Amino acid sequence: MPALDVETVLAEASAGFAAKRPKTRAMHARASEVMPGGNTRTVLFTAPFPLRVEKAEGATITDIDGHSYLDLLGEYSAGIYGHSHPRIIAAAKAALDNGLNYGAHHEGEVKLAEVITRRFNMDLVRFTNSGTEANMMALAAARCFTGRAKIMPMDGGYHGGTLYFSHGASPVNAPFDCVMGQYNDVAATRALIAANAADLAAVILEPMLGGGGGISASGEFLTMLREETSKRGIVLIFDEVMTSRLHPGGLSAKLGIEPDLKTLGKYVGGGMSFGAFGGRRDIMALFDPTSPTALPHAGTFNNNTLTMNVGHVAMTEIYTPEACEALNARGDRLRERLNDLFMRYQVKMKAMGQGSMIVIHPMAGEINSPHDIEHTDKRLRQLLFLDLLEQGIYVAERGFMALSLMVTDADCDRVLGAVEGYITRQRELLV
Amino acid sequence: MLHQAGNRFNAQELWQQDHDHVLHPYQHFDSFKKEGSLVLVEGDGCYVTDATGRRYLDGIGGMWCVNAGYGRKEIAETMAEQAMQLCYSNFFVDVTNAPAARLAAKLAELAPGTLNHVAYATSGSCAVDTAIRMAHFYHSRRGQPSRHYVISRKNSYHGSTYLGMTVGLRDGDQSPHFKYVPDLVHHLSAPYPYRRPDAMSMEAFSDFLVDEFAAKIAELGAENIACFIAEPAQASGGVCIPPPNYLPRMRDLCTKHGILFIADEIVTAFGRLGHFFASEAEFGIIPDMILCAKGLTSGYIPLSAVIFSDEVYEAISAADPDVWFTHGYTYSGHPVACAVALKNIEIIEREDLCGNAARVGDYLEKRLGELRDIEIVGDVRGRRLMMCVEYVKDKKTRERLPDSCNISKRISNACEADGLLVRPIGHLDVLSPPLTITREQVDFVVDTLKRAILKATAELKAEGVI
Ligand SMILES: Cc1ncc(COP(=O)(O)O)c(C=O)c1O
Ligand SMILES: Cc1ncc(COP(=O)(O)O)c(C=O)c1O
Numbered sequence: 001m002p003a004l005d006v007e008t009v010l011a012e013a014s015a016g017f018a019a020k021r022p023k024t025r026a027m028h029a030r031a032s033e034v035m036p037g038g039n040t041r042t043v044l045f046t047a048p049f050p051l052r053v054e055k056a057e058g059a060t061i062t063d064i065d066g067h068s069y070l071d072l073l074g075e076y077s078a079g080i081y082g083h084s085h086p087r088i089i090a091a092a093k094a095a096l097d098n099g100l101n102y103g104a105h106h107e108g109e110v111k112l113a114e115v116i117t118r119r120f121n122m123d124l125v126r127f128t129n130s131g132t133e134a135n136m137m138a139l140a141a142a143r144c145f146t147g148r149a150k151i152m153p154m155d156g157g158y159h160g161g162t163l164y165f166s167h168g169a170s171p172v173n174a175p176f177d178c179v180m181g182q183y184n185d186v187a188a189t190r191a192l193i194a195a196n197a198a199d200l201a202a203v204i205l206e207p208m209l210g211g212g213g214g215i216s217a218s219g220e221f222l223t224m225l226r227e228e229t230s231k232r233g234i235v236l237i238f239d240e241v242m243t244s245r246l247h248p249g250g251l252s253a254k255l256g257i258e259p260d261l262k263t264l265g266k267y268v269g270g271g272m273s274f275g276a277f278g279g280r281r282d283i284m285a286l287f288d289p290t291s292p293t294a295l296p297h298a299g300t301f302n303n304n305t306l307t308m309n310v311g312h313v314a315m316t317e318i319y320t321p322e323a324c325e326a327l328n329a330r331g332d333r334l335r336e337r338l339n340d341l342f343m344r345y346q347v348k349m350k351a352m353g354q355g356s357m358i359v360i361h362p363m364a365g366e367i368n369s370p371h372d373i374e375h376t377d378k379r380l381r382q383l384l385f386l387d388l389l390e391q392g393i394y395v396a397e398r399g400f401m402a403l404s405l406m407v408t409d410a411d412c413d414r415v416l417g418a419v420e421g422y423i424t425r426q427r428e429l430l431v
Numbered sequence: 432m433l434h435q436a437g438n439r440f441n442a443q444e445l446w447q448q449d450h451d452h453v454l455h456p457y458q459h460f461d462s463f464k465k466e467g468s469l470v471l472v473e474g475d476g477c478y479v480t481d482a483t484g485r486r487y488l489d490g491i492g493g494m495w496c497v498n499a500g501y502g503r504k505e506i507a508e509t510m511a512e513q514a515m516q517l518c519y520s521n522f523f524v525d526v527t528n529a530p531a532a533r534l535a536a537k538l539a540e541l542a543p544g545t546l547n548h549v550a551y552a553t554s555g556s557c558a559v560d561t562a563i564r565m566a567h568f569y570h571s572r573r574g575q576p577s578r579h580y581v582i583s584r585k586n587s588y589h590g591s592t593y594l595g596m597t598v599g600l601r602d603g604d605q606s607p608h609f610k611y612v613p614d615l616v617h618h619l620s621a622p623y624p625y626r627r628p629d630a631m632s633m634e635a636f637s638d639f640l641v642d643e644f645a646a647k648i649a650e651l652g653a654e655n656i657a658c659f660i661a662e663p664a665q666a667s668g669g670v671c672i673p674p675p676n677y678l679p680r681m682r683d684l685c686t687k688h689g690i691l692f693i694a695d696e697i698v699t700a701f702g703r704l705g706h707f708f709a710s711e712a713e714f715g716i717i718p719d720m721i722l723c724a725k726g727l728t729s730g731y732i733p734l735s736a737v738i739f740s741d742e743v744y745e746a747i748s749a750a751d752p753d754v755w756f757t758h759g760y761t762y763s764g765h766p767v768a769c770a771v772a773l774k775n776i777e778i779i780e781r782e783d784l785c786g787n788a789a790r791v792g793d794y795l796e797k798r799l800g801e802l803r804d805i806e807i808v809g810d811v812r813g814r815r816l817m818m819c820v821e822y823v824k825d826k827k828t829r830e831r832l833p834d835s836c837n838i839s840k841r842i843s844n845a846c847e848a849d850g851l852l853v854r855p856i857g858h859l860d861v862l863s864p865p866l867t868i869t870r871e872q873v874d875f876v877v878d879t880l881k882r883a884i885l886k887a888t889a890e891l892k893a894e895g896v897i
Contacts, residue, residue: 336878340878343872344478344486344488344850346476346478416849420485424484425484427484
């Protein structure tokens with residue numbers, strides 16, 4: 001039997017995917033006429049052409065060729081309620097019944113702000129339409145508050161389309177003057193902060209890299225950041241757009257390390273577009289319009305009635321602290337069992353992340369920073385993605401999964417079976 | 432080596448051939464005809480892989496035997512070299528070979544007390560036969576030919592020959608469809624602390640067992656008893672660690688009455704409890720004979736040995752021109768098997784596998800202890816890398832679950848589905864992994880077993896059994 005190589009196996013999987021999806025292929029051609037590459041959100045694009053979904057229910061999505069999948073991508077962590085949670089649908093309907101977008105203050109935003117500030121330990125909060133916007137505003141607030149210009153993101157960090165720091169700054173980034181911190185490298189980052197202290201307005205990072213691979217910041221690293229920034233009057237910002245779902249009070253509460261500002265997004269709006277930033281009263285007060293020097297913060301949809309009302313129901317009735325703990329426990333179990341599976345087969349695979357967020361990497365060994373996963377074989381990520389699709393399971397191509405509340409233990413068993421099937425079929429490529 | 436068992440083997444064909452042509456040890460015909468066998472094709476470290484490519488952590492260590500772990504290239508190479516050099520030598524009367532001579536010297540060095548002599552056999556069962564024949568021979572040579580009774584215990588397993596099955600007596604082993612050697616073996620109570628009478632202290636239980644032996648000696652007459660045979664820790668009869676002091680007191684009775692003490696260490700020797708031999712190191716006794724097999728070669732090739740004392744040797748070898756020890760097998764002292772045993776011992780020493788078994792075994796004991804809280808777990812017991820979980824319907828009364836629940840098999844099947852092999856025996860699941868097992872692997876074993884037990888518990892509830 002000829003030795004199998006990744007290229008051949010991947011080409012076969014790719015061809016198999018295409019052959020079974022004639023309508024998807026045709027729709028992709030049509031889309032390409034009107035959108036660059038037929039796509040309007042880069043991360044969703046996968047070769048040879050992306051999945052195109054027709055409808056979704058619970059934890060199941062169905063593509064336009066009629067294939068159904070267990071959805072484990074979970075809208076990159078925003079889809080925590082599944083696709084048709086009856087309480088969400090009722091809340092949206094109730095909100096619509098009261099009229100869409102008033103162009104005025106209303107009670108909904110107060111109720112949501114009350115819940116969020118309490119739950120995530122913020123003095124004051126402001127809403128935006130996306131996580132990106134929340135981070136842009138938080139950084140702007142820090143710069144105005146400190147009167148300094150520079151910011152320190154982490155090398156490999158992601159805080160939105162205009163705040164993407166893999167291999168330096170993305171060309172479409174907002175033109176901040178950046179000093180790049182090194183995730184989990186205590187000594188190097190401490191030195192950088194010291195060297196730039198006079199100019200640094202903010203340090204921004206996710207306490208666990210979400211989209212960046214499920215890599216957790218060490219306690220030592222975060223403690224150092226907290227100490228150095230406090231000492232030097234630098235604003236510490238935790239991007240909890242993804243990680244806030246990992247604990248009832250967010251990941252910072254779990255870790256017991258409080259930043260000056262936090263940003264939120266994703267699931268908090270109940271599945272509607274959402275973002276928020278908040279934290280220390282003295283910093284957030286910069287936006288108080290009653291002050292003569294108030295900073296402006298604009299946004300047509302900042303307090304749109306749909307997000308405010310549905311978000312409130314979602315956070316008080318659905319993603320309660322108990323539900324949060326149960327979901328994360330389920331995710332922990334699944335991750336442990338995946339890692340047991342990889343250990344048992346001694347394959348170069350590793351499941352990272354925390355709680356309900358899991359990232360499978362096609363490599364073995366320690367993963368402490370984005371550098372450690374830089375050279376993993378992209379083709380093996382694609383292969384796992386296509387193989388799981390073939391078995392009716394949808395994860396992000398980069399191996400990312402975010403369990404929704406609709407995912408059951410039986411679904412987790414199914415995922416384990418599918419991953420084991422993949423390993424037994426392709427073990428030669430994975431050891 | 433590339434691992435692609437799933438592509439190299441025709442799983443269905445192998446299954447069918449086995450199904451159509453093989454009679455397995457302890458085959459249960461009704462289920463075998465329906466389900467056939469799990470076809471294993473590869474092993475490495477603590478893992479085995481089946482013909483479809485599924486891998487399992489082998490929590491059974493083959494059959495309590497793959498102590499050094501699977502896939503040891505050194506051992507395979509030793510086998511090949513010895514087979515090329517001398518694949519077989521006659522071993523009868525006065526011919527020997529290098530590995531057999533060296534191994535005997537090595538075993539004499541490792542064994543306790545004056546156990547300096549070795550008779551080889553090929554299986555544990557044959558070692559048991561050899562030992563009992565030797566006990567009869569010994570007494571007869573000392574002028575006491577009436578000493579023929581063998582004292583054994585309930586719940587013991589001493590192999591599957593005609594004699595072995597007569598000596599052992601586990602629940603359900605002695606099928607009415609077989610015959611057994613008459614008027615030879617007397618069985619005492621099992622040193623099974625978990626099922627000792629209610630409210631009896633361990634000390635009292637020990638007294639009871641020892642008194643029972645004393646009474647049996649009085650009943651039969653010491654002059655009619657040849658030997659007492661015992662696994663220091665009963666293995667397949669329930670993984671029972673005897674009450675403290677029990678074995679030394681039994682040893683004393685044997686000494687007092689001229690009864691040979693045969694320690695069946697086929698499971699406990701070669702590291703499973705953290706020592707080369709458990710008799711002295713773990714239980715404080717020096718037997719007259721120690722039987723070993725299994726871990727002696729880590730299961731790479733069949734070999735067993737009866738290691739016996741200077742005193743026994745002196746008696747059986749006392750001058751007499753007409754006496755021959757008319758016992759032995761074609762494959763006694765097989766050079767390839769003995770070479771493997773030597774290499775295996777070298778590995779166990781070099782890698783301090785006894786030390787690993789002690790350290791990781793203690794961790795396994797501790798982690799398995801967590802299962803005690805589960806409703807259907809009556810007992811978790813054993814020592815180090817020889818452990819079991821006993822299931823019950825009622826923790827208080829220790830009442831067993833109905834046999835129809837097939838509880839241990841149900842749980843082992845669930846483990847198997849999650850990539851772990853454990854051994855179901857009656858109402859127990861038994862663990863005896865390779866000595867190379869790591870703490871991380873122990874975590875996997877315990878977590879997986881725990882999940883399977885919880886699943887079974889939920890099922891039994893749904894079925895209204897508990
Ligand atoms: C950590 C983090 N920050 C910010 C964002 C940007 O959020 P949005 O896509 O809502 O702009 C994301 C989205 O993936 C994120 O994962
Ligand atoms: C304690 C004990 N004695 C004897 C034997 C018999 O060994 P074999 O199966 O090699 O004949 C066994 C096998 O399981 C055993 O556990």
